[in-house]
Amino acid sequence: MSEIKKVRTVCRSCHGGCGVIVHVKDGKAVKVEGDPESPISRGSLCSKGLSILQLAYHPERILHPLKKVDGNWKRVSWNEALDITVENLNRVIKEYGPESVVIGQGTGRDYESHLYRFANLLGTPNVLTAGHMCYVSRVGATLITCGNLPVADYRGNPRCIVMWACNPLWTNPDEYKGIDFWDAYKKGAKLIVIDPRKGFLAKKADLWLQLRPGTDGALAIGFLKVIIEENLYDRDFVENYIHGWGPFKERILGHSLEWVEEVTWVKRDLIVQAARMYANTKPAAIHWGVPTEQTINCTDCTRLLTALMAITGNLDSPGGNVFYVPPNVRKVSDFALHKELGERAKKRLGGEQYKLASRVALITPKVAWEAILTGKPYPLKAGLLCGTNPVVTRANAREVYEALKRLEFLVVIDFFMTPTAELAHLFLPAATWLEVNHVADNWKRHGFVLARQKAVEIGEAWQDHKIFMELGKRMGQMWWDTVEDALDYILEPAGLTWEEFKRIGYLQGQMEYYKYREKGFSTPTGKVELYSTILEKWGRDPLPKYTEPPESPLSRPDLLKRYPYILNAGLRTPTFFHSANRQIPWLREIRPHPIVEIHPETAQKEGIEEGMWVWIESTRGKVRLKAKLNEGIHPKVVVAEHGWWFPEIKDPGHGWEISNINILTDNSHESMDPVMGATNIRVLLCNISPCKEV
Amino acid sequence: MGKISLIIKRRECMGCHACEVACKQEHNLPTGPRLIRVIEKAPDFIPVYCHHCANAPCMESCPEKAIYKNELGMVLIKEELCIGCMACVEACPFGAMQFFEEQNVAVKCDLCIHRISEGQGPACASVCPTRCIIFGDTKGLLDRMGAR
Helix, strand or coil: CCCCCCEEEEEECCCCEEEEEEECCCCCEEEEECCCCCCCCCCCCCHHHHHHHHHHHCCCCCCEEEEEEECEEECHHHHHHHHHHHHHHHHCCCCCCCCEEEEECCCCCHHHHHHHHHHHHCCCCCEECCCCCHHHHHHEEEEEHHHCCCCEEEHCCCCEEEECCCCCCCCCCCCCHHHHHHHHHCCCCCEECCCCEEEEEHCCEEEECCCCCCCCHHHHHHHHHHHHHHCCCCCCHHHHHHECCCHHHHHHHHHCCHHHHHHHHHHHHHHHHHHHHHHHHCCEEEEEEEHHHHCHHHHHHHHHHHHHHHHHECCCCCCCCCCCHHHHHHHHHHHHHHHHHHHHHCCCCCCCCCCCHHHHHEHHHHHHHHHHHHHHCCCCCCEEEEECCCCHEEEEECHHHHHHCCEEEEEEEEEECCCHHHCEEEEEECHHHHHHCEECCCCCCCCCCEECCCCCCCCCCEHHHHHHHHHHHHHCCCCCCCHHHHHHHHHHHHHCCHHHHHCCEEECCCCCCCCCHHCCCCCCCCCCCCCCHHHHHHHCCCCCCCCCCCCCCCCCCCCCCCCCCCCCCEEECCCCCCCCCCHHHHHHHHCCCCEEEECCHHHCCCCCCCCCEEEEEEEEEEEEEEEEEEECCCCCCCEEEECCCCCCCCCCCCCCEEEEEEEECCCCCCHHHCCCCCCCCCCCEEEEECCCCC | CCEEEEEHHHHCCCCCCCCEEEHHHHHHHCCCCCCCCCEEECEEEEEEEEECCCCHHHEEEEECCCEEEECCCEEECCCCCCCCCCCHHHHHCCCCCCCEECCCCCECCCCCCCCCCCCCCCHHHCCCCCCCCEEHHHHHHHHHHHHC
16 A cells, blocks of 8 residues: 655645645545644644635546637647637737737736736736726825735734624635734734624624714714824824825825714724724734725725824824735746736836836736727737636626637637636646645735645646646746756745755744834835825826716615615625635535625515525616625625626636626726726616526 | 533634534544534634533433443444434534434544544644644643633
């Protein structure tokens, strides 16, 4: 009997970075378990990570390249697949220019560095990611405000935590695992939870502020107002390190708490109480989640929350919101060679309008669909989409579907034949995190890099990094001979090779607090720019404000008769990661159906019972999901899961239209954040009714 | 070693279901039988699991004496003796006793007895992010819970 070999690696079933020990027998992974020595997860592992064997060895996983011939998929060799890709990309580049190729990724399998390097060397500025409304938008807004992303410093023992639109133990935790949060909470930190939905943390909170979806920016103005009026801010910090305090203060004080209450639905007493608790408890950290970004207020809301951290003196202070120091390895941006793009960056679609998106090197999806469908301002003719299923995950799904169908050449890199992949001409099989060598988490701002190392190889799947390398080399780009050679390059500043790093497991940057006292902030004025000189230069409002979402009860009272409820179209759940995992038996058993949460009173009024299929309809269409009654949401709000398609439906659409909440969402320019192009998926108007057809 | 128990601090269960999948993997179980399960009754979560009862109704109901209690107080099943009558499934007041249809046998939580012999806790407890699944000798656990 052969021995079990244990390989220590890092999960990538979400953004996580949790430590995993993989048991391998005869070249096959037979078990995974949490790694108690992981500095990120300390032994815990979630349902998604624990199910990786069912994903990696799934009978429907595609393990060799496929090309479409007369509407049918046919197996081809890697050699042929790469040749087809290069030939088609070169043809489009020759005829229309490199900018006519769009390179896309979803939330990513930690290959941003390689994807961007490929795109930059190809010469296209058109990289389409989830970043317009998820995380990168927060990074962009903080870059122009305080020079970096401030992250809740759980390791510095916050005494007060404001959990703003996030449930990090339940779903994807961006920089940090919920473990660190939980430890800080258990040590007795006060907890303020801001969430329209009474989740686990809202029940645990000292104060729960149940706001109207999409009004986070207005609530932040309420907090700021109380803190300024009651002189609870850090005078020294404000005097020395804020740019534009006078006009900012004036802007904030121009709002009344009555207005904040009316807009947010949060009682003003509670706002005052929460603002005082946050400002008076030191240190205090704000942990923010994507709902703050997924509205028209994306950039302004991030800037308002940054203002809260700054004026209370919690920026870059232990236990506050800090700029973690990365380990000394090559940065993603250096590896990605953004500078090589040169003048071509000016051709970025929507670059003139969405200047902040352009600053962080991405496009909002809307401009890609428009360019494909209208040829304006120039046509997009070819696409390479890696680990993304935009037909299900991007706003206005029908437009996405129509656009992708029209591309002359589309190649998709993924594990399974998704509704998006079915629209492609070529399918390239990607490796799961069990099959990957990478210096992981390098893009994050949490101060670590982690060794994700290959435990097994499965079929002919290649890790995404290798796909970009081999494609790039065939197109004359500068890459390395092997994936591991490129990792040596990334690790070089640390004086390590990949082989050495693998044995160490991780590197952590040496943390320093209060860096601004020596170096200032990385903004044009060297201060925290509550008055943004960059936005001013772009001809935008330099001060943050609250804008009512364009389809809400306040902005569209005319729609209320027909569409009386606010639809929050973005519920994340523990077992799925966006559109992933619907074919994983253990996970689908736990959450078999797409869920819409409805308040019991509302359900009764509409004749809806628990478990019933429900039609949800907006002005843009209707889909059906199953009712789950939840008294923890407001009766005027319904909350729907996103990301649903049905792998078990075997026709090429795989049921993408049945329960896909993005058929209801809007991506009109007027509905998006004006500088970032964040799509609004958290506030729409809808009606609900029992679905009798099923 | 005294009697051992597993207790879930219900108020600290946040419904991530990691315990369920860890259990499935550990026991190599397909969909169907769920030896530990978290039911979501928004906004609450209710863990359903075997309590290894002192006077276990499943054990008492079994006509074949396939269910027994070992010296550590763990209620275990000898699957080879099970005739698939499901009396134990009906008898369990917690809904923890499960039936494995493909093999026509009852299956139940064994507290990962094979892991305990290696000095590890049950798989479910090993992955829980809030550490709300606690395991150990019964007396000590009750002390820790402050529930005596």
